[in-house]
Amino acid sequence: MSKKASFVEIDENTEIKPSKAFSKYARVSSMAQYKRMHAESIEKPHLFWAREAKELKWQKKWDKVLNWEAPYAEWFKGGKLNVCENAVDRHVEEGRGNKAAIIWEGEPGDKRILTYQQLQREVCRMANVLTNQGVKPKDCVLIYMPMVPEATIAMLACARIGAVHSIVFGGFSSESIKDRLEDSKAVAVITADGSWRRGSVVPLKDNMDEALKGNKDVKSVIVLKRCENDVKMKKGRDFWWHKQTAKVPAKHTPKGFSAEHPLFILYTSGSTGKPKGILHTSGGYMVGTYTTCKYIFDMQEDDVYWCTADVGWITGHSYITYGPLLNGVTQIMYEGGPNYPDWGRFWSIIEEYGVTIFYTAPTAIRAFIKAGDEFVDKYDLSSLRLLGTVGEPINPAAWAWYYNKIGGGRCPIVDTWWQTETGAIMISPLPGCTPIKPGTATLPFFGVDAAILDEEGNECKPDQPGRLVIRKPWPSMLRTIYGDKKRYKDTYWSDYDGMYTAGDGAKKDKKGNVYIIGRLDDVLNVSGHRLGTAEIESALVAHPAVAEAAVIGKPHEIKGESIVCFVTLKGDYKETDELKTELRNHIGKVIGAIAKPDAIHFAPAGLPKTRSGKIMRRLLKELVNTGKVTGNVTTLEDSKVIDALEKSLKG
Numbered sequence: 001m002s003k004k005a006s007f008v009e010i011d012e013n014t015e016i017k018p019s020k021a022f023s024k025y026a027r028v029s030s031m032a033q034y035k036r037m038h039a040e041s042i043e044k045p046h047l048f049w050a051r052e053a054k055e056l057k058w059q060k061k062w063d064k065v066l067n068w069e070a071p072y073a074e075w076f077k078g079g080k081l082n083v084c085e086n087a088v089d090r091h092v093e094e095g096r097g098n099k100a101a102i103i104w105e106g107e108p109g110d111k112r113i114l115t116y117q118q119l120q121r122e123v124c125r126m127a128n129v130l131t132n133q134g135v136k137p138k139d140c141v142l143i144y145m146p147m148v149p150e151a152t153i154a155m156l157a158c159a160r161i162g163a164v165h166s167i168v169f170g171g172f173s174s175e176s177i178k179d180r181l182e183d184s185k186a187v188a189v190i191t192a193d194g195s196w197r198r199g200s201v202v203p204l205k206d207n208m209d210e211a212l213k214g215n216k217d218v219k220s221v222i223v224l225k226r227c228e229n230d231v232k233m234k235k236g237r238d239f240w241w242h243k244q245t246a247k248v249p250a251k252h253t254p255k256g257f258s259a260e261h262p263l264f265i266l267y268t269s270g271s272t273g274k275p276k277g278i279l280h281t282s283g284g285y286m287v288g289t290y291t292t293c294k295y296i297f298d299m300q301e302d303d304v305y306w307c308t309a310d311v312g313w314i315t316g317h318s319y320i321t322y323g324p325l326l327n328g329v330t331q332i333m334y335e336g337g338p339n340y341p342d343w344g345r346f347w348s349i350i351e352e353y354g355v356t357i358f359y360t361a362p363t364a365i366r367a368f369i370k371a372g373d374e375f376v377d378k379y380d381l382s383s384l385r386l387l388g389t390v391g392e393p394i395n396p397a398a399w400a401w402y403y404n405k406i407g408g409g410r411c412p413i414v415d416t417w418w419q420t421e422t423g424a425i426m427i428s429p430l431p432g433c434t435p436i437k438p439g440t441a442t443l444p445f446f447g448v449d450a451a452i453l454d455e456e457g458n459e460c461k462p463d464q465p466g467r468l469v470i471r472k473p474w475p476s477m478l479r480t481i482y483g484d485k486k487r488y489k490d491t492y493w494s495d496y497d498g499m500y501t502a503g504d505g506a507k508k509d510k511k512g513n514v515y516i517i518g519r520l521d522d523v524l525n526v527s528g529h530r531l532g533t534a535e536i537e538s539a540l541v542a543h544p545a546v547a548e549a550a551v552i553g554k555p556h557e558i559k560g561e562s563i564v565c566f567v568t569l570k571g572d573y574k575e576t577d578e579l580k581t582e583l584r585n586h587i588g589k590v591i592g593a594i595a596k597p598d599a600i601h602f603a604p605a606g607l608p609k610t611r612s613g614k615i616m617r618r619l620l621k622e623l624v625n626t627g628k629v630t631g632n633v634t635t636l637e638d639s640k641v642i643d644a645l646e647k648s649l650k651g
């Protein structure tokens with residue numbers, strides 16, 4: 001394959017077909033082949049998915065590929081398997097024992113390589129530690145870790161013993177951990193002393209101690225030494241990772257669990273209330289992440305794959321821990337920030353390890369563009385052969401830069417649309433066959449029956465925006481919201497009969513390419529992170545000064561969206577800049593630093609509401625974006641409110 005860089009003129013109408021050189025070795029190499037396979041996957045899902053599932057190891061074969069009684073699916077019923085055995089032991093058995101599974105770089109520059117064999121030993125040790133601590137199948141283990149191999153080892157160890165992991169992103173606060181501990185009734189915790197972030201230590205263990213105050217469910221806390229920062233260890237409850245693992249054998253026999261055995265819970269934001277625990281199970285999720293990696297990232301034996309996400313998000317679950325290891329590739333894991341010590345860090349890693357497949361987020365790409373090309377130009381990126389993006393719509397300018405500057409005008413870009421709930425990629429090009437275009441995730445993956453519907457449930461015409469739905473079950477779909485079956489049904493399956501509503505607005509062009517427009521609900525996408533306006537509002541009103549709050553998203557050049565808050569204060573409180581700072585920090589404390597707003601505005605005369613008392617966010621958005629309100633305000637209860645807000649924004 002040619003490694004020469006070339007430059008392609010790109011605008012939003014540019015369509016790029018895969019090169020012959022790429023297609024030749026790709027798993028799917030023509031649109032005719034894609035169409036044939038997609039048709040089969042929709043019409044005969046049992047045939048299609050049985051063939052894929054057979055490539056993995058089942059301790060007992062399934063009786064039935066799919067049992068579907070909307071909205072409840074059972075995939076590979078009757079089958080027994082161990083996801084960890086498939087991601088780790090299978091490769092050792094197949095001769096990949098000495099192949100690098102994880103090549104890791106710490107933020108300060110420390111390096112480690114774990115082969116599949118070494119990974120197996122570490123995972124076995126942790127599985128034995130957890131078992132010795134009394135963790136049983138279906139027990140929940142909360143993981144709060146930095147981006148170190150032990151995060152993946154902890155996840156795989158849980159999977160190995162049938163425990164359900166629930167990861168909380170390291171940027172979330174004690175209160176967020178507390179909510180998740182309570183909701184999932186976790187019996188054990190795996191964490192670290194601290195985590196490196198742009199040169200300073202995030203005190204993970206201290207945060208955990210705070211979250212564990214008053215908790216009676218958690219019996220043991222396993223603590224990895226990472227930053228050597230001082231931590232308190234509670235006798236009888238807290239144990240050092242290195243001491244525990246040194247005491248147990250590096251062998252452990254993986255037991256088979258039923259295909260619908262719960263694998264993990266991951267909390268994500270919705271339009272109302274507290275984050276919901278999305279539950280994923282074993283067999284279908286395994287097959288879904290395996291298959292998407294194989295076809296969409298075209299993973300081959302000699303690839304060096306790097307996904308820059310954090311294991312605390314679904315991308316890290318599916319495309320760091322599970323999918324790539326199920327495919328037996330070598331992957332890069334990096335602990336720290338993209339700009340540490342400078343904006344060249346990612347490119348230096350790609351050069352050093354010869355990364356071939358690179359998967360990141362549009363928000364990162366926009367930040368790199370802003371930082372300047374000189375950081376890219378220093379490095380040789382010619383090892384790359386495939387690029388991916390995820391998390392939010394990618395604007396054509398960012399797409400063009402990614403394609404030319406990073407991909408050297410030679411690497412296909414897979415713009416992958418999916419969600420925490422979908423478990424695996426749903427809409428994406430296949431790099432060996434699908435013509436790619438900036439701004440579109442293109443066509444549905446195998447088994448995905450995606451449609452765009454209007455309010456009445458009719459399919460939209462080309463270019464007409466509507467709601468994105470999935471009309472058929474797919475293997476890696478969520479099974480429920482943990483502990484709340486009714487909310488599961490109401491949230492995802494009640495807009496249209498028997499169909500999954502994603503919560504995204506979208507349109508299709510004449511060729512069927514899907515363009516994601518964005519969330520239709522009150523969910524924000526800030527730097528690819530999902531946050532509910534309701535969560536931020538409830539954090540604000542929990543502060544003694546705040547009477548009422550409304551939160552909206554404002555388009556942001558780098559982050560995609562930024563958080564803007566409007567607050568009305570209680571009687572005696574004064575509208576000061578100090579109070580604004582206090583409120584920002586308060587949100588950081590309640591939810592986490594990622595939820596700190598970019599702007600807080602006071603609303604002295606109250607918030608704009610309809611006569612029935614609903615906050616009119618539409619008006620707030622218009623006000624923030626244009627400085628005034630021109631739209632329809634006839635339903636507004638009190639028009640003086642707007643005048644006061646316009647003044648407050650100017651002041």
Ligand code: WT7
Pocket residue numbers: 268314315389390391392393394415416417418419420421441502503504516518519525528529530
């Ligand atoms: C929401 C899901 C799935 C991993 C990361 C986010 C948005 C995701 C794309 C894309 C446009 C995208 C959607 C979706 N989104 N990928 N390729 N193009 N928008 O997972 O936190 O569950 O968020 O992210 O709005 O609903 P998540």
